[in-house]
Amino acid sequence: MSPPPQRQAVIVGVFTTIAIAILIGGILTIGDLNDTFTRKVQVSAVFDEVGGLQRGDNIWFSGVKVGVVTELRFQGDAQVVVEMKVDEAATEFIARDCQARVSSDGLIGSRIVVLYGGSAEAPRLEEGDELEVGVALSTDDIMRVFQENNENLLAITTDLKGISGDLAKGRGTLGRLLEDELMSTQVAETVTSLSLASEEARTMGASMSSFAGKLNREGTLPGDLVNDTTSYAALTRTVTSLEQAGARASTMVDGLATAVDDPLSPLGTLLRDRAAGADLKQTLEQVNQGSALLSEDLEALQHTFPLKGYFRRQARKAEKAEKAEKSKKSDETP
Amino acid sequence: MGAHDEVGRTVISTSIDRLALGVHDGAAFVGRFFKEVARPPYHLREIIHQCYEVGYRTLPLITLTGLITGIVFTKQSRPSLAAFGATSWLPSLITIALIRSLAPLITALICAGKVGSSIGAELGSMKVTEQVEAMEVSAINPFKYLVVTRTLATTLMVPALTLYCGVVGLFGSFLNVRGNEAASLASFLKSGFSTIGFLDLGSSVVKAAVYGFSVGIIACYHGLRATSGTQGVGRAATASVVMSMFVIFVEEVLIVQVNVWLRGYGL
Numbered sequence A: 001m002s003p004p005p006q007r008q009a010v011i012v013g014v015f016t017t018i019a020i021a022i023l024i025g026g027i028l029t030i031g032d033l034n035d036t037f038t039r040k041v042q043v044s045a046v047f048d049e050v051g052g053l054q055r056g057d058n059i060w061f062s063g064v065k066v067g068v069v070t071e072l073r074f075q076g077d078a079q080v081v082v083e084m085k086v087d088e089a090a091t092e093f094i095a096r097d098c099q100a101r102v103s104s105d106g107l108i109g110s111r112i113v114v115l116y117g118g119s120a121e122a123p124r125l126e127e128g129d130e131l132e133v134g135v136a137l138s139t140d141d142i143m144r145v146f147q148e149n150n151e152n153l154l155a156i157t158t159d160l161k162g163i164s165g166d167l168a169k170g171r172g173t174l175g176r177l178l179e180d181e182l183m184s185t186q187v188a189e190t191v192t193s194l195s196l197a198s199e200e201a202r203t204m205g206a207s208m209s210s211f212a213g214k215l216n217r218e219g220t221l222p223g224d225l226v227n228d229t230t231s232y233a234a235l236t237r238t239v240t241s242l243e244q245a246g247a248r249a250s251t252m253v254d255g256l257a258t259a260v261d262d263p264l265s266p267l268g269t270l271l272r273d274r275a276a277g278a279d280l281k282q283t284l285e286q287v288n289q290g291s292a293l294l295s296e297d298l299e300a301l302q303h304t305f306p307l308k309g310y311f312r313r314q315a316r317k318a319e320k321a322e323k324a325e326k327s328k329k330s331d332e333t334p
Numbered sequence B: 001m002g003a004h005d006e007v008g009r010t011v012i013s014t015s016i017d018r019l020a021l022g023v024h025d026g027a028a029f030v031g032r033f034f035k036e037v038a039r040p041p042y043h044l045r046e047i048i049h050q051c052y053e054v055g056y057r058t059l060p061l062i063t064l065t066g067l068i069t070g071i072v073f074t075k076q077s078r079p080s081l082a083a084f085g086a087t088s089w090l091p092s093l094i095t096i097a098l099i100r101s102l103a104p105l106i107t108a109l110i111c112a113g114k115v116g117s118s119i120g121a122e123l124g125s126m127k128v129t130e131q132v133e134a135m136e137v138s139a140i141n142p143f144k145y146l147v148v149t150r151t152l153a154t155t156l157m158v159p160a161l162t163l164y165c166g167v168v169g170l171f172g173s174f175l176n177v178r179g180n181e182a183a184s185l186a187s188f189l190k191s192g193f194s195t196i197g198f199l200d201l202g203s204s205v206v207k208a209a210v211y212g213f214s215v216g217i218i219a220c221y222h223g224l225r226a227t228s229g230t231q232g233v234g235r236a237a238t239a240s241v242v243m244s245m246f247v248i249f250v251e252e253v254l255i256v257q258v259n260v261w262l263r264g265y266g267l
Helices: A005-033 A139-169 A172-179 A181-215 A221-227 A229-261 A266-272 A274-302 A307-332 B014-037 B044-054 B056-082 B087-128 B131-137 B142-181 B185-193 B198-224 B229-263
Strands: A040-047 A058-061 A064-075 A079-087 A099-104 A111-116 A130-133
Touching: A005 B044, A005 B056, A005 B142, A005 B185, A005 B198, A040 A064, A040 A099, A058 A079, A079 A111, A139 A172, A172 A181, A181 A221, A221 A229, A229 A266, A266 A274, A274 A307, B014 B142, B014 B198, B044 B056, B044 B087, B044 B142, B056 B087, B056 B142, B087 B131, B087 B142, B087 B185, B087 B198, B087 B229, B131 B142, B142 B185, B142 B198, B198 B229
Parallel strands: A040 A130, A058 A111, A099 A130
Antiparallel strands: A040 A079, A058 A064, A064 A079, A099 A111
């Protein structure tokens, strides 16, 4: 049962409108994504080889799509002229002396033209400019690097094969280690010794820790040195005083040395002048002789009047004091 | 008209004569359509009614088919791309496939099956019940009223259904991509539409219009040539579907060649 014609017309109208909306939406989306409705600048570059670049491939600048390839044609000696349309808004950031190279947007991706480089002082890209062509890393170059890596890998695996063969046959230090039972036993013993040594080191460490704990105890000299700030300050002052005294002693010794070295100084004269030494020796002998004579004279003077009585009284006092001392000692003895 | 000359003799062979006469009759039928379409009266109400029958009534079937196509095609393509670590190319692949080929083709084949058989059977039954002759007697041009309106409706509605099928198919594909890669709709559409151009979208719409015209005109042709009662009606419906599908595939090959040729000129 069909609805009335009026309703059918409305439904068909809505249906058609939606379809047209989808079509317009698709056109706008494609136009937006392909920058169809943006103003563009036509530039070109001449390549020796484009590596499968096609019309419609993208142009990237700093990783951003800024245009498309519009035409490819041969020129001169089998060179390829690539015509490109670059978004006018992007040319503000692209220098005229930038370079173009053919690249890929992935390992198996589409070919692209990459614009790179360019100096800040150079004028901006303009309509009709011809870009310099940079060196591109082609798939062949990549394969060549892969081939070199393969050869290196082969050499490494060959070496490893030889090493593993030697190991299996017991050649070399590692091979003997693997194959020689005696050596393996020695290694095991060494490891055991190392284990014991490490155990002893651990014990020693524990003892050192205990000892350090005791040293750090309060009341002991090291403890006070470590913890008591007053003692440490006093010790510091003492050391400072010692240093000063040492410095003064050093200065004095230096002065003495200077005096000794100076033949005109008294000490230098005494130490270095032989004639002065002889005179001094003679003087001392004369003094000794004089003092001996003076002693005889004084002895004689003790036995002469009026000093004779005085010395007798002194002798009696000393005798009395000696007797009193002896009697006191005898009383104290049981 | 049989496969014989005026005196009933075979010209080349029975089958070749029949094929040649069929091509001649078909070409004359198409030529008559283009003559009649520009002449009034236009039977606008009948055209809208046929648009309703062809477009709106086919919408649920197209929705379901488009959605399933999008999901299944994405699901089937994923392992192949995953082998190269290129599952990020799924939106591009699906969009190219749907817009360039799948959406018009699926829509046209469904319309050939549903609308073509319907038109063939309807016109066939009118023919065997002599309603067509009755219209002529009533001073109504049956070609104008029956053929032009239906063919115009299929020609207009199949492109609309194709666009709708494309959108639904992309949505189905997005559901699958979203389920696996957690991609947003915006990034999916951007990735998909960045790989197609105006030529793809335009050729898809034009292609759908050609398919729609073929379905309509072939169904009407076989319907109006129905004979021998109800059996003839059945044969007309079947012939409409088979011939429409065959012609659609032939046209697909030709249009793809034209597309490739146009693409070579940077379009």
